[in-house]
Structures are given as structure tokens and as C-alpha cells.
Amino acid sequence: MKKRIIHFFVLSCRKATGLIEKRLYFKLSALEKIQLRWHLTLCDACTVYTKQSSLLHKLLSKHEHDHTHAPHLPEDTTQDLKERIIRKLEKE
Amino acid sequence: MNEPLKNVRADANEVMKSWVTIYTHSLYEWAYYKVADKATAEDLVQETFLSAFQSLDRFKQESQPKTWLFSILNHKIIDHFRKRVKSPLVDEGGAGLDYYFDHHGEWGDHSRPQEWPGDDSHLLDHPEFRTTLDECMQRLPGSWSAALQLKYLSEKDGKEICQDLRISSSNFWQILHRAKLQLRKCLEIHWFKK
Numbered sequence: 001m002k003k004r005i006i007h008f009f010v011l012s013c014r015k016a017t018g019l020i021e022k023r024l025y026f027k028l029s030a031l032e033k034i035q036l037r038w039h040l041t042l043c044d045a046c047t048v049y050t051k052q053s054s055l056l057h058k059l060l061s062k063h064e065h066d067h068t069h070a071p072h073l074p075e076d077t078t079q080d081l082k083e084r085i086i087r088k089l090e091k092e
Numbered sequence: 093m094n095e096p097l098k099n100v101r102a103d104a105n106e107v108m109k110s111w112v113t114i115y116t117h118s119l120y121e122w123a124y125y126k127v128a129d130k131a132t133a134e135d136l137v138q139e140t141f142l143s144a145f146q147s148l149d150r151f152k153q154e155s156q157p158k159t160w161l162f163s164i165l166n167h168k169i170i171d172h173f174r175k176r177v178k179s180p181l182v183d184e185g186g187a188g189l190d191y192y193f194d195h196h197g198e199w200g201d202h203s204r205p206q207e208w209p210g211d212d213s214h215l216l217d218h219p220e221f222r223t224t225l226d227e228c229m230q231r232l233p234g235s236w237s238a239a240l241q242l243k244y245l246s247e248k249d250g251k252e253i254c255q256d257l258r259i260s261s262s263n264f265w266q267i268l269h270r271a272k273l274q275l276r277k278c279l280e281i282h283w284f285k286k
């Protein structure tokens with residue numbers, strides 16, 4: 001019953017998680033901020049979701065940038081490519 | 093062409109050739125890891141060197157050629173992901189919001205978030221975690237993972253990304269919303285609750 005009331009007056013979890021994600025990439029409107037704050041004070045599941053979503057955000061920010069962890073390939077994979085690029089540059 | 097200019101050009105060519113020899117391999121490893129396609133990765137690396145050659149005068153001697161080349165390559169990769177987001181393949185699949193929420197918009201019993209056990213402060217130090225994260229990214233529909241990669245590889249904020257893509261911001265964060273829900277679920281199953 002408590003949940004139904006939250007959803008009716010504030011936000012559903014479906015919409016709240018949308019705002020939790022939106023907040024990471026865009027600015028929320030004043031109304032959205034209030035709605036989300038209210039929802040989170042009342043909803044444990046979305047509070048856990050917020051924590052996990054920011055963890056993923058932090059992990060992705062580092063991981064997707066870090067080219068040192070790209071899997072290694074055999075040296076000869078790129079032999080032809082090197083030669084092709086050098087020929088191409090000579091024509092420039 | 094007069095003599096000094098000719099020399100500059102010849103020098104530039106020599107510099108580029110040595111860079112191609114030294115850096116092609118690691119640039120290709122990164123490009124291939126990002127786009128998972130041999131031909132695309134090769135094109136991106138080749139375009140990187142052509143762009144570098146054309147803008148060699150903008151290269152600052154005090155910076156590392158490797159860093160400079162990687163930043164050019166990253167821009168090319170971002171362009172690639174942009175195209176991918178703009179033109180999703182038909183029927184890429186992926187779980188919709190109804191998979192997680194019931195008709196009241198409340199978490200379904202199977203999807204309600206619970207705390208993840210264990211310490212999560214050094215996850216990226218585990219190569220196995222990175223592998224799991226990559227596998228979960230690969231399981232996303234192509235245009236969803238492209239949207240995530242676009243966001244996290246680019247230095248730009250959401251608003252700028254949408255301007256470049258010429259899509260509305262709500263369109264973009266709704267893709268990210270679905271992508272994050274699915275990525276979270278995948279990591280929960282394959283890492284946190286394994």
C-alpha cells in the first residue's frame with residue numbers, strides 16, 4: 001500500500017530509475033529533483049539501485065578510457081596494415 | 093616545390109613512417125577491442141595516421157606521439173559509435189522496461205535491487221572483472237552499447253553529445269536507461285551474485 005501511495009503522488013520506480021540515469025548525464029528540472037528526492041527517501045530498492053548505478057558509472061568512466069587493458073594480439077596481425085599505411089602516406 | 097619545403101615534407105614522411113612502425117600495433121589492439129571488427133579497426137587506424145600526417149604541425153614536440161595518436165584514434169572511434177547509435181539495426185533485441193517493472197511501474201520480484209555482497213572499491217584491479225564487464229557490454233544490443241561507449245569515451249557532456257547526434261536528450265538517456273538496467277542485471281548475475 002505504501003508503495004502505491006509513493007507511485008501515485010511521487011514517481012514509479014520505473015520513472016525514478018530513469019531520472020537516476022538521466023541525472024548522471026543531464027540536468028534534472030527542479031520538479032524532477034524534488035520528485036526523485038521524495039521517491040528515494042521512501043523507496044529502499046531504488047536507493048540500492050542509485051548506489052549500484054553510480055558504481056557502474058565510476059567503473060565505466062575509468063574502464064572505457066583505459067587502453068592499457070586491450071587484449072594483446074600477435075605482432076604479425078598488423079604487418080600488412082603497417083605496409084599499407086606506409087604506402088598510403090607516400091602517396092599523400 | 094622549393095628545396096626547404098621539400099625537406100620538411102620528407103622529414104614529416106620519415107617521422108610518420110617511424111610512428112607507423114612503432115605504434116600501429118597498439119593502436120590496432122585498442123581499435124579492435126573497441127569495435128570488434130577487423131576491417132573497421134584497420135580503417136580507423138589508417139585514418140588516424142592520415143589525419144596525424146595532415147595535422148603534424150599541430151603536434152607539440154613536448155607531448156608523447158603515442159598519447160597524441162591515441163587521442164586522434166579515440167575521436168575516430170567516437171565517430172564510429174555515433175553512426176552506430178544513429179542507425180541501429182532492425183530488431184536488435186534487448187530487454188524493455190516491462191522486463192524489470194510491473195504494470196504499476198514497481199520493481200518486479202525477480203529484479204528488485206538488493207545490496208551486492210563484497211568490497212567493490214578495487215574491482216578494476218581484477219582482470220576477470222574487466223572481462224565480465226566487457227562480456228556484458230557485448231551482450232547489449234549494438235546501438236545501446238555504442239551509446240554507452242560514446243558517452244564514456246567522449247569527454248563531452250550529454251547535451252553536447254545529443255547536439256552532435258541531432259537526437260533529443262530524452263531519446264539518448266532513455267537508451268542509456270535501458271542499457272544500464274541490462275548491464276547492471278548482467279553483472280549481478282555473472283559477477284556480484286556468482
